[in-house]
Structures are given as C-alpha cells and as structure tokens.
Amino acid sequence: MLEKLSESLREVLRKVTNLSHVDKEVVNQIVKDIQRALLLGDVNVSLTLKLSKEVERRALAETPPAGMPYKEYLIKIIYEEITNVLGDLHTIPVKKQKIMSVGLFGQGKTTTCGKIAYYFQKKRFTVGLLALDIHRPAAYDQLKQIAEQLHTEFYGEKDGKDAVKILIHGLEKLKNVDIIVVDTAGRDALDDNLIKELKNIENILKPDETILVIDAVIGQQAGKQAKAFREAVTITGVIVTKMDGTAKGGGALSAVNEVNAPIYFIGTGEHIEDLELFNPPRFVSKLLGMGDIETLLEKFESIASEKDLAKKMEKISSGKFTLKDMYEQMESINKLGPLNKLLGMIPGISGKVNDSKIEETQKKLKKFRYIMDSMTKEEMETPGIIKAERVNRIAKGSGTTARDVKELLNYYEMSKKTAKGLMGNRKLRMQMEKQFKGGT
Ligand SMILES: Nc1nc2c(ncn2[C@@H]2O[C@H](COP(=O)(O)OP(=O)(O)OP(=O)(O)O)[C@@H](O)[C@H]2O)c(=O)[nH]1
Ligand SMILES: [Mg+2]
Structure with a gap:
C-alpha cells in the first residue's frame, strides 16, 4: 500500500537515524527531503509546504525532553505532523x-x-x-x-x-x-x-x-x-x-x-x-515503517471476544452445525486478513513471506465464500436440501463448477464431523466452555 510514498518517507527517517549531529543546516536538508518525498507521493504542493514548514519550525524551536536524543525527537515531530494532516480517529457512527x-x-x-x-x-x-x-x-x-x-x-x-x-x-x-x-x-x-x-x-x-x-x-x-x-x-x-x-x-x-x-x-x-x-x-506508523504489532493484537482480540461464541459452542455441541456456522467461522478467519498481510505487520518479517500454500488455501476459501454467497438462506441453514438441481444453480450463480460446490459440501460434512467429534470429547469441551465463558 502506497509503497512509493512509504519508501521515500522511510528513506528520510533512515537518514535522520544516521545523523551524527543536528544543526540548522541539517534540519533544512531534512525538511527538503521530506518535501521531495511528499511531492513524489503526489501530496499537493501547498500541503507539502505547510507540513514541512511546521516540521522545520518545531525542529528548531523545541528541545527534546531529557533523555531523548534529538534524532528521535525529530522523528517524533515528523510522525506527529503527518498524522495531524490525517486528523484524529473518527469512525462512522454505528446507528440507524x-x-x-x-x-x-x-x-x-x-x-x-x-x-x-x-x-x-x-x-x-x-x-x-x-x-x-x-x-x-x-x-x-x-x-x-x-x-x-x-x-x-x-x-x-x-x-x-x-x-x-x-x-x-x-x-x-x-x-x-x-x-x-x-x-x-x-x-x-x-x-x-x-x-x-x-x-x-x-x-x-x-x-x-x-x-x-x-x-x-x-x-x-x-x-x-x-x-x-x-x-x-x-x-x-x-x-x-x-x-x-x-x-x-x-x-x-x-x-x-x-x-x-x-x-x-x-x-x-x-x-x-x-x-x-x-x-x-496507526496508518502513519505503518507508512513510516514502525512495525504495527498493535493492529495485529487488536484484530485477534476482536475475534476472541465474539460475544456469541459461547452460544455457537452450544449449538455445535448439540449437533447443529450448519453451513451458516461454517461461513461465520471462515469469516472470522477472514477478518484477520490475508495471512501474508498479517505476517507483514510483524516487524522484521515484512516482505519475507511468500508461501504458495498460504495462497492456495486462501484461494480455496475465497471460492467457498463465493459459492455460499450464491446460496439461499434456507440452503445455508439446512444444507441437506442441496441436491443436484440446486448444486447446478449455485455453481452457475457463483461462477464455479458443480464439482466445486460438491467439494464445499464435502468440506462442510468434514467440518461438521470434526466439530461434533471435538464436542463429544467431554473433557475438552468443558475446558473450552470454561475458557469462552471466562473470556467474554
Ligand atoms: N482494487 C480496488 N478496486 C476497487 C476498489 N473499489 C472499487 N474498485 C473497482 O473500481 C471500479 C469502479 O468501481 P465502481 O464501484 O463501479 O465505481 P463508481 O464510482 O460507482 O463508478 P460510476 O458509477 O461509473 O461512476 C470497479 O472495477 C471496482 O471493482 C478498491 O478499494 N480497490
Ligand atoms: Mg457507480
């Protein structure tokens, strides 16, 4: 995402990190570098000037708190000024x-x-x-x-x-x-x-x-x-x-x-x-390459705290595991984003992951999603009714083949058995229930 903008800004930060001393001249040079980086990334001229002038003004006027090297303080100023442009975190209100x-x-x-x-x-x-x-x-x-x-x-x-x-x-x-x-x-x-x-x-x-x-x-x-x-x-x-x-x-x-x-x-x-x-x-720290472990943790958290998890457990244990449940399960994995993207958020790993297996699995899950998107509510709730005619219709609607649909149904049967088997294990079940109840 925005590799060019990101790369040129990172270059500036690298330069700052390697500075042996900081004076007015050095600050001037850094400000020029920031300007070049922003313009290369298509940021418009007036905003570029406004932003870089503010970095310059602060860099010359402010003194870092005791114990903080000037270089680090300069990076902080750059980070803050870019973040400022983008504003605070605002989400669309969740309401009717x-x-x-x-x-x-x-x-x-x-x-x-x-x-x-x-x-x-x-x-x-x-x-x-x-x-x-x-x-x-x-x-x-x-x-x-x-x-x-x-x-x-x-x-x-x-x-x-x-x-x-x-x-x-x-x-x-x-x-x-x-x-x-x-x-x-x-x-x-x-x-x-x-x-x-x-x-x-x-x-x-x-x-x-x-x-x-x-x-x-x-x-x-x-x-x-x-x-x-x-x-x-x-x-x-x-x-x-x-x-x-x-x-x-x-x-x-x-x-x-x-x-x-x-x-x-x-x-x-x-x-x-x-x-x-x-x-x-978070966006700016990522843009500037400050490994974004926070996003990762939060995403994991949101999944673990799925409120209705306990309810789902109950349903599965009573033997009712529908395609809808499977869809939701896949969905929560999906929420994590592509696996390689996820790994990319961990500092030090970025760019090193290239596993064709991950990609293959991802492709298959995506196909399954398309197929399930073409099913009716009834079919999702009672997969047993999906016979030849429906298989063909679903395949057509999702741009896949009857074979793909059958593969999904097989996968579903397998997941159902696994889920049931897990739930049949009393000790494991109690352990999981305890964990879920305690965790939400
Ligand atoms: N890669 C990518 N493509 C996108 C994204 N959002 C939309 N597109 C693609 O951009 C193209 C145009 O999207 P539309 O949603 O039709 O755009 P629109 O503004 O409604 O277009 P008009 O109604 O013709 O004005 C489509 O091919 C979309 O698939 C995105 O976030 N990433
Ligand atoms: Mg449109």
Whole structure:
C-alpha cells in the first residue's frame, strides 16, 4: 500500500537515524527531503509546504525532553505532523441512519455502497441499497447484484429517468430497514447538472452521512475535486478507495485536507469485505515503517471476544452445525486478513513471506465464500436440501463448477464431523466452555 510514498518517507527517517549531529543546516536538508518525498507521493504542493514548514519550525524551536536524543525527537515531530494532516480517529457512527455516497466517475461509489452495507450487516443492522444512478445504464444491475449477494433489501427503477422520483419511491419501499445506503451517479467532472441532482437528493433524503468516495489513484487534482463536492453538498466523511492499487496515494490524502471531514474507511480491494477502518496514527506508523504489532493484537482480540461464541459452542455441541456456522467461522478467519498481510505487520518479517500454500488455501476459501454467497438462506441453514438441481444453480450463480460446490459440501460434512467429534470429547469441551465463558 502506497509503497512509493512509504519508501521515500522511510528513506528520510533512515537518514535522520544516521545523523551524527543536528544543526540548522541539517534540519533544512531534512525538511527538503521530506518535501521531495511528499511531492513524489503526489501530496499537493501547498500541503507539502505547510507540513514541512511546521516540521522545520518545531525542529528548531523545541528541545527534546531529557533523555531523548534529538534524532528521535525529530522523528517524533515528523510522525506527529503527518498524522495531524490525517486528523484524529473518527469512525462512522454505528446507528440507524441514511447514508449517501458521492464522487466522480469510477471512483468506487457503487462498490463502496456494498461494502458499507456489509459493514453494517455484520453489526446486525438491516440494510437497504437504493440505486439512484440513472445515468449509467448498468449501474442498476451492478447494485442489484450486490444486494442479492448480501441478501439485503434493494430498490431501484431500471429505466427510471428521474432520480428524485426513484428516491421518493425508494424511501417508502425501504422504510423498515435500519440503514439506507444510496448510490448516486458519477460524472467526468462535477458539472452543474450533477450538482443540482445531488442537491435535490440531499434535500429530500436528508442523509445522516454524506460520504465522498475518492480513489487513491487520483493524484494531484484530488484536492480541487474534493473542494467542489464540499461546496455542493455537506460532506461528513471520506472513504479512500483503491489503496491497494497505487504506490502514491498522496493525492487522496491531500484531498482530505480540503474537505475538512474525517476518513472513515479505506478500500483495499474489489471484494465486498475489502474495507478497513481508518486509524491515522496507526496508518502513519505503518507508512513510516514502525512495525504495527498493535493492529495485529487488536484484530485477534476482536475475534476472541465474539460475544456469541459461547452460544455457537452450544449449538455445535448439540449437533447443529450448519453451513451458516461454517461461513461465520471462515469469516472470522477472514477478518484477520490475508495471512501474508498479517505476517507483514510483524516487524522484521515484512516482505519475507511468500508461501504458495498460504495462497492456495486462501484461494480455496475465497471460492467457498463465493459459492455460499450464491446460496439461499434456507440452503445455508439446512444444507441437506442441496441436491443436484440446486448444486447446478449455485455453481452457475457463483461462477464455479458443480464439482466445486460438491467439494464445499464435502468440506462442510468434514467440518461438521470434526466439530461434533471435538464436542463429544467431554473433557475438552468443558475446558473450552470454561475458557469462552471466562473470556467474554
Ligand atoms: N482494487 C480496488 N478496486 C476497487 C476498489 N473499489 C472499487 N474498485 C473497482 O473500481 C471500479 C469502479 O468501481 P465502481 O464501484 O463501479 O465505481 P463508481 O464510482 O460507482 O463508478 P460510476 O458509477 O461509473 O461512476 C470497479 O472495477 C471496482 O471493482 C478498491 O478499494 N480497490
Ligand atoms: Mg457507480
């Protein structure tokens, strides 16, 4: 992620670490290096200047606390100033609400609407997706497909011409869901028509959150665009997408400075779960290469503290282990992220992991997910009903083969037996139950 920006900033820090002495001249040189690093990473000029001047000012004015070498203090200042630009940690409120996405053509709005829906679904909210992109004919189908994949509510009018009318119908149709996520149209540039349309939608929808979706690939013009959107509607948060697809990303980061709204999430892939909460201090420590063991621990913790774990144990021990349970199990493994990414967070290991076995397993699990995404609720709860006809339908829907589906079913049978066997072991079971009950 943002390798180029990261690499050039790390270079600066390495230089600082190797300094034999620090004086005004040295600080000047370091500030110049920081400027070069930021500009290379597509951070815009005015932000680069602002940031580096502040580093310079502090480096010359402040004295490190007793016992702290000046070099380390300088690194701390650099870290703090970059973190400052990105703001504090803000997450999107977890509550019933209406969320509207805005952004230019192709930035990832529709995909991100699906990701947001999935995020809230995991938090046990009911979600409805509302398709208001009337300009791109395929947009309706794209969002509908996502809704089907997630089994969420959906409203749209395939050949509708009036976004406001669709919105009014949609609000009525989706009035019972907890969270409404609205997908809007993109454009090459923010023209008058789009502004008018977005304002109309905003007036009627009265969104709790209006999220600017901006991709990390966008480069220097990002700031200008973000500003234009901010002037049209009230932006409450930003999601930076395609963080996996660029070495620079400074453009998007500069844009955040323009909209004056926090980054809620970053998008790190095309798949529905590729959405990460954005934590500026952690992000910057990673960018600067200060091994991020904290993220790792927290992720593990969140999984261990799954509240309904104890309940699940009970279900499994009574012999009911459905595909849904297996899906959830795989999901919690998935939450940890790709194994190689995980290992990369451990200082010292970064970049050294390249295990084709890990990749193979990951691929298979991903395929299983696609297959299960194509099953109905009923099939997930009572896998016994999945016979030849259903197997074929599921294979078609998930873009796999009947053989893959059968492989999954075999895998499920095996997991079920393993789970049952484990639970049959009384001593082990009591031990686990004790651990889970005590741990939550
Ligand atoms: N690698 C990667 N690709 C992404 C991400 N988010 C979206 N994409 C891809 O970007 C492309 C455009 O995404 P859409 O969601 O259709 O973008 P949009 O803003 O709705 O586009 P329009 O409706 O045409 O304006 C698709 O191919 C997505 O799969 C991300 O975080 N990482
Ligand atoms: Mg779209």
